[in-house]
Amino acid sequence: MSFIKSGFCCRNTAEVNNDFVWGAATAAYQIEGAATADGRTPSIWDTFTHIPGKTHNGDTGDDACRHYELLETDLDSMSWLGISAYRFSVSWSRLIPDGDGAVNPAGVAFYNRLIDGLLARGIEPWLTMYHWDLPQVLHDRGGWQSRESIDWFEHYASTLVTLFGDRVKHWITINEPHCVAWFGYYRGWFAPGLTDIQASIDVSHHLLVAHGRAVRVVKNAWPDALVGISLGLTPVEAASDSAEDEAAARRLDGYDLRWFLDPLYGRGYPADVVRQLNITVPSLHDDLDVIATPTDFLGVNYYLRQIAAAGPVDGFLDLTGVDPEGVEVTDMGWEIYPDGLLHLMRRLRNDYAPAAIYITENGSAWPDVVGDNGEIVDSRRVDYLRRHLDTVETIKSEGIALKGYFAWSLLDNFEWNSGYAKRFGLFYVNYDDFSRTPKASAHWYREHIRKS
Numbered sequence: 001m002s003f004i005k006s007g008f009c010c011r012n013t014a015e016v017n018n019d020f021v022w023g024a025a026t027a028a029y030q031i032e033g034a035a036t037a038d039g040r041t042p043s044i045w046d047t048f049t050h051i052p053g054k055t056h057n058g059d060t061g062d063d064a065c066r067h068y069e070l071l072e073t074d075l076d077s078m079s080w081l082g083i084s085a086y087r088f089s090v091s092w093s094r095l096i097p098d099g100d101g102a103v104n105p106a107g108v109a110f111y112n113r114l115i116d117g118l119l120a121r122g123i124e125p126w127l128t129m130y131h132w133d134l135p136q137v138l139h140d141r142g143g144w145q146s147r148e149s150i151d152w153f154e155h156y157a158s159t160l161v162t163l164f165g166d167r168v169k170h171w172i173t174i175n176e177p178h179c180v181a182w183f184g185y186y187r188g189w190f191a192p193g194l195t196d197i198q199a200s201i202d203v204s205h206h207l208l209v210a211h212g213r214a215v216r217v218v219k220n221a222w223p224d225a226l227v228g229i230s231l232g233l234t235p236v237e238a239a240s241d242s243a244e245d246e247a248a249a250r251r252l253d254g255y256d257l258r259w260f261l262d263p264l265y266g267r268g269y270p271a272d273v274v275r276q277l278n279i280t281v282p283s284l285h286d287d288l289d290v291i292a293t294p295t296d297f298l299g300v301n302y303y304l305r306q307i308a309a310a311g312p313v314d315g316f317l318d319l320t321g322v323d324p325e326g327v328e329v330t331d332m333g334w335e336i337y338p339d340g341l342l343h344l345m346r347r348l349r350n351d352y353a354p355a356a357i358y359i360t361e362n363g364s365a366w367p368d369v370v371g372d373n374g375e376i377v378d379s380r381r382v383d384y385l386r387r388h389l390d391t392v393e394t395i396k397s398e399g400i401a402l403k404g405y406f407a408w409s410l411l412d413n414f415e416w417n418s419g420y421a422k423r424f425g426l427f428y429v430n431y432d433d434f435s436r437t438p439k440a441s442a443h444w445y446r447e448h449i450r451k452s
């Protein structure tokens, strides 16, 4: 489409391009399976998915993609793809089954095999400490609603750093705290499925302080390692230029983006949001300083934009989400809007000036079909990728410190409350025999990386 400017003509130097990180991302609960194997205990997602009605079709992550067993196959897929980095998360309850005690040797062995297997193939491990799967035992002791969760997370982070820090040089503390807090504790869509606004605020705060503590743990142990957080940033636009719609957009932006970005970048919580939600932020001690501990990069997960109009519909936020008409949407119903990524990056540079930015997730779900010849021609995913990677070039050409891109996802997997119905992978997973097949998009991305 005409609004996407190709930046290929504007690349600065070969060196800059060679440094650019090309990766793919996954998360433990979405791919590992082996939910009860080798000493792993349940996480809140195991509990949640086993409650009838919580996920599409009652799907659970019990088997997921069987990545735990098929690790070597998946490592070889990554090698074939030619990625220079792989972003994965650790299952806390596989590593530390009782949450804050001793490590599970089988869990350590699995992640050692993964990390060593990556390094042997010249792929840099990017380790996400927390991608939503709190050990159920810790939830039973109060979970993220309890301030103690900050200490549990610090212990977990120290354990990770002690075990893997000699080889892992890129760390992401927490993935999308807004999904954990807002979707898990206010909307009830995600584990643990609560619907309590104050609980969600407490959780968001504990997550952010836990993040800051983990940053310090990494930097104290390995000053040369790079650490950041991955935020799910879905930029907000007003449905019209009326003052009411603009104000609605500002409210949603405050709740979804500034609530996390402002304290992380030393501005404290946005006063307008605190006022509007009429909640108490459980801020104690030097929490705001801890949250604002400098990071080496900001991870950005970008999928779409959201549009807000004035209205009383959406509960306490007092606004209405509007579905734009006549636009292309993915199988998730998410608008395809690469320009939103560009606008977001400009804003991040102007308002927060992160030391570096990595797109730690971007991708699209489509109802893929296997052709008679066994091929999966996912042209719309190729198109989505191409358009977003064109935008990446534009962003780089503007001098924004964007240093890498991770496709979501390496392979089809358990898409949370949508179960297995939504496929985001570059590799197709046949859930009958767990075979993997590279889709056309995998071939396209491979070629793109090779040429870059």
Ligand code: FCB
Binding pocket: 027, 030, 175, 176, 179, 232, 301, 361, 408, 415, 416, 424
């Ligand atoms: C993000 C999640 C990731 C995946 C994608 C589609 O919000 O971080 O695990 O589900 O959405």
